[in-house]
Amino acid sequence: MEQNEPSVKSIYQHNAEFVADPVKLVYGIQGTAVDSHLQHLVSMVNNAETDFSFGITLFTSAGVVTGNLISRKKYFEKFGQSFKSGFEQSFPDNDWQYIADSFAAKGTEGDDLPEGDEYECPPQFVHLDGASLLSGDGSLIMKSGILWRGKLQAVTGFTLGIIS
Incomplete structure (x- = not known):
């Protein structure tokens, strides 16, 4: 040596x-x-005092995802409402609001980081509403309108705007 x-x-x-x-x-x-610029855009949307979203197209190894970037809070509110509606259709005699509320509460929590408030964890996930998933050749894998969540670490590139 x-x-x-x-x-x-x-x-x-x-x-x-x-x-x-x-x-x-x-x-x-x-x-x-993680692309720090994309991470910053997600932080801006997550930390906005009012609902704020914009069109974005994300490139991943699974394909292209295009939709409106929404906050973590808005994502979990919509996810909870959607999940609750499935229970309401199957069991209409019960009150399932607690399901929606439990998911909505997740939207106000941050990503896990060690104890102590000297660090602020940057976002690790991106949330899209009205999303579509396209394969590499441009064919539609999932139709427009889905609620989508993905790891920022899995995004290989992005562009502003929605592919139509």
């Missing part, structure tokens, strides 16, 4: 210490695969 080359043990020790720190893990390893 050359004199300037670090030992294998020291590299493993360094990596073990790095991944043992949850904040370094999120920001240093997992966060490197």
Whole structure:
């Protein structure tokens, strides 16, 4: 081994210490695969004081997703209402509002991060409403109008606007 080359043990020790720190893990390893500009756009929508959305097209390994970027809060409100409606159709004699309320509450929670308020976890998921999923050749896989949630880490590129 050359004199300037670090030992294998020291590299493993360094990596073990790095991944043992949850904040370094999120920001240093997992966060490197996320487009910080897209993450900032998602943060803007999530933190807006009023409902704010805009058209966006996301490119993923699964295909192209196009729709309106919505906040985490709005996504879980809509998801809860949709989920509740399935129960209401099957069991109309019960009050299923608590289901919608429990999902709506998830929209106000942040992504998990270690205890302490010195860190703010950037968004890890993107939420679209009125979305369509297209394959690589442009054929429609899922029709327009779906509520979609995906990992920001899985997005390989994006453009503003909706593909019609």
